[in-house]
Amino acid sequence: MREFQGYRRPDGQVGTRNYVGVLSTVVCVNEVAEDIARQVEGAVSFIHHQGCGRTLPDIVRVRDVLTGLGSNPNLSAVLLVSLGCESMAVDEIAAGIRATGKRVEVVCVQESGGAARTKAEGTLIVQDMVAEASRQKTVRCGLADIVLGLKCGASDTTQGLSANPAIGVASDLVVAGGGTSILGEVTEFIGAEHIVARHAATKEVGERILAMVERMEERAKAVxxxxxxxxxxxxxxxxxxTTIEEKSLGAIAKGGTAPIQAAYEYGERPQVKGLVVMDSPGREPEILTGLAAAGCNVIAFATGRGAPQGFPFVPVVKLTGNPKTWVGMHDHMDMSVTGVIEGTESLPQAGERLLQFILEVASGARTRAEITGYTRAMDIYVTGPVI
Amino acid sequence: MTKRDAIALRAEDNVATALRDFAAGEVATVGVDQSTVAVTLAEAIAFGHKFALRDIARGDDVLKYGEVIGRATADIAKGSHAHVQNIESLRGRGDLVRPA
Structure with a gap:
């Protein structure tokens, strides 16, 4: 059975979770957003360190990423928490999210007269939003409704042999079923970009990927x-x-064998189905946030040494091919693919098992990150200076 | 097929990955494609770490997955630990950029 029960949103996207999102528009009001979400069961906050004191490209980036996050189908409604004097065009963010058909409200600390009043005001709004969200019923959905984020972290050499290629198999199955997979972590294309580019559906997409890798490497070398x-x-x-080349050659196995249909900027929502590339670094808070902003409703995360991080409103499925990590980091791991290394399970078998697990999670089965409450790995990737 | 406890992804690879912890002097059974080769380890090799499948000379490319993963900065004898002490990356090397 390649189906799951999901929340169909007005714009056609499907949520695997049904949270109300409380999004901070600027670093200065993170406390307010967190406190509001903490007071309402069913609400989650997104906080970050941006929203002001940056040059224009980063201001635009943060605006678009917040719009993307609010538009993620795992959120049924959104409260934006603003300070009032930040660089963010809060109305534009609100309008962008509303375009998906969901309810969006804004509270502003400087207009409400301080944090306490804003929290009271915001809490009452979010209570209503949760009441409304909780009445929504799930419907039967299929692979075409999956937007799968691909991620690896705390890597070791088992990953290139087991967990990453198992994700690649699952990704191929999602793509074959009409769904979408997003491969990020462009830093981890370095040394393997010729292979990634070879999988591009067109010459233009291949060139765009190579340019993204070059830009990322130049940024690193500039130091x-x-x-x-x-x-x-x-x-x-x-x-x-031993080297980035070795890490990359293992990391790109997550993309499987499907052709890469397009290459997008960080946090940009894919306009096509199938496998796509998204520019992003490999660090967890930024890549998880970028995948969520791009509309991922579930993320598969391979980790050899045991990365514990999850994300506030997108379930992150952890799999490891390292038997020591499966035992030693058990409370953070969802699935073991150690059999691939030990020779007791084939990669196609492991990939199919992962796909079934992803579909169970999409229907509401809890990931270890959700169970342990380890879901606060988030931040927005910016490239310019703080000014 | 003999049970393998190390693996090389491609026949052209000159390093293999240990699938268990090895002590110096132990013989690793390296799976390469459908066959295996025996390599006596010159030193202890930890799970997940690499060793040379044949003698690698300083300056040679180091191959894994059939691809170049770096360059040997010292001679690496067959069965020796192949890692950061004797392999350098060729990428992201801001230290090698000459000021304009």
Whole structure:
């Protein structure tokens, strides 16, 4: 059975969760957004460190990412929490999210007269939103309704052999079923970009991917030192990964074998189905946020050494091919693919098992990150200076 | 097929990945395609770490997945640990950029 029970939204997107989102528009009101969400069962907050004191490209980036996050189908309604003097065009964000057909309200700390009044006002709005959301029924959905984010982290050498290619198999199955898969982590294309580009559906898409990789590498090189230590990280190296090239060759296996239909900027919503590439770094808060902004309703995350992070409103499925991690980091791991390394399970079998698990999670089965409440890995990727 | 406890992804690879912890002097059974080769390990190799499948000379490309993963910065004898102490990355090397 390749089906799940999801929340069909007015714009046709499907939610695998049914939260009310409380989104901070600027770093200065993170506390207010968090406090409101904490007071209402069924609400989640999104906080970040941007929204002001940045140059124009980053201001536009943050506006678009917040619009994308609010538009994510896992949120049934959205409350935007504003300070009042930030660089964000809060009305534009609200209008952009409303275009998906969901309810959006704005509370403003400087207009309401301080945090306490804003929290009271916001809490009452969010209570109503949750009451409304809780009446929505799930409907039968299929692979075409899946927007799967692909991620790996806390990597070791088991990943390129097991968990990443297992995700690749699952991704291929989603794509074959008419769904969408988003491959990010462009830093981890370095050394493997010729292979990624070879999978591009058109020459233009391939060139765009190569340009994204070059831009990312130039940014790293501009610092004037060897990237090693940061990529691959100290932990990656301890796990046996020697160079970024080696890490990348393992990482790209997550994309499977489907042709890459398009390449998008960070947080941009795909306009096509199938496998697509999204520009983003590999660090967890930024890539998870980018995938959520792009509309992912579930994320598959391979981790050899055991990365515990989840995201506030998109379930993150963790799988590992490292038997020590499966035992030692058990409360953060959802699925083991150690059999692939031990020779007791084939990759197609592991990929099919992962797809079934993803569909169960899409229907509401809880991930370990959700159960442990380890869901606060979030931030928006910006590239310019703080001013 | 003999049970493997190390793996090389492609026949052209000159490094293999250990699938268990090895002590120095142990013999690893390396799966390469459908066959296996035996390599005596010159030193302890931890799970997930790599060792040379044949002698690699300083300056040679290091191959895994049939692709270049870096360059040897020292001679790596067959069965020796192949890692950051003797392999350098060729990418993201801001340290090698000459000021204009």
């Amino acid at each position: 004037g030192c060897d990237m090693r230590g940061g990529q691959p990280s100290g932990g990656n190296i301890k796990g046996g990964l």
